[in-house]
Amino acid sequence: MPVRLVISDAMWDRVEPLMPTDPVRGRRWADHRRTLEAIAWRYRACSPWRDLPEELGPFQTAHKRLIRWAVDGTWERILAALLAVADTEEGVGWTVSVDSTVCRAHQHSAGARKGALGRSEPEDHALGRSRGGLSTKVHLASDSRARPLANHVTAGQAGDAPAFDAVMAKIRVPRCGLGRPRTRPAIVLADRAYSSRAIRAHLRRRGIRSVIPQPADQVGHRLRRGRTGGRPPGFDAETYKERNTVERCIARLKQWRGLAMRTDKLAITYEAALHLAAILIWSRR
Incomplete structure (x- = not known):
């Protein structure tokens, strides 16, 4: 049975110029397109690496390439280059939505040794244990067309608000010409x-308009304080309807079963797969 591939010729024409060149010493790289197809197939099917079809080459090549390019930042650089081109050609939707999703972790994801890959890997490997078992939380920022701009992984029991600054710090779209990278959304x-006051102050300080509803307990606390409670923060209910874009973006990423359920022992490997999925989404435009 032939293997179903996902990288079209048009997508590869956008990605190929961004791939690393052959090393100065040593053997030539294996075919980049086949390697990307191999990694994508593994995460789409959520199968063990050893079950990779023969048509996609040795599983060791795909697995080592995924980790090596995660450590040296290659995946992030490719994604940033695609974002820069998209911002120049058709424009990135700068009404950004932020949210998180919990992904169950398979039992095979546990057991990574401490200190693996040095500073590149968090000590807890972005794995948390709760009543439901092991899990990882993906914090995500998407543009107004349900395409991922930045992601950050933490343990599953971690809160959303503490990871907000980390997600916002990863929004960085370079310019194709002169100028600093764009890091500030419009909304x-x-x-x-x-x-929270900290998040609203952070956005206000950067000149970013925030559309965040208040929970009932915060509203009640402000009303009980009377005049000292201050004015309620502004909220545009009509604009808030566009927040569904981040939910749609999460749904697109979780179409890959290996992202919906984590089987990687290392957080940096799992995050690299998220970057690859984002690369294919942006190259498909």
Whole structure:
């Protein structure tokens, strides 16, 4: 049975110029397109690496390439280059939505040794244990067309608000010409989990308009304080309807079963797969 591939010729024409060149010493790289197809197939099917079809080459090549390019930042650089081209050609939707999703972790994801890959890997490997078992939380920022701009992984029991600054710091779209990378959205949409003074002050300080509803307990606390409670924060209910873009973006990423359920022992490997999925989404435009 032939293997179903996902990288079209048009997509590869956008990605190929961004791939690393052959090393100065040593053997030539294996075919980049086949390697990307191999990694994508593994995460789409959520199968063990050893079950990779023979048509996609040795599984060791795909697995080592995924980790090596995660450590040296190659995946992030490719994604940033695609974002820069997209911002120049058709424009990135700068009404940004932020949210998170919990992904169950398979039992094979546990057991990574401490200190693996040095500073590149968090000590807890972004794995948390709760009543439901092991899990990882993916914090995500998407543009107004449900395409991922930045992601950050933490343990599954971690809160949404503490990871907000980390997600916003990863929004960085370079310019194709002169100028600094764009890091400031026009509007940020988020649900009640992000309603805090610190987050609102952070966005106000950067000149970013926030559309975040207040939870009932915060509203009640402000009303009980009377005049000292201050004015309620501004909220545009019509603009808030666009927050569904981040939910749609999460759904697109979770179409890959290996992202919906984590089987990687290392957080940096799992995050590299998220970057690859984002690369294919942006190259498909």
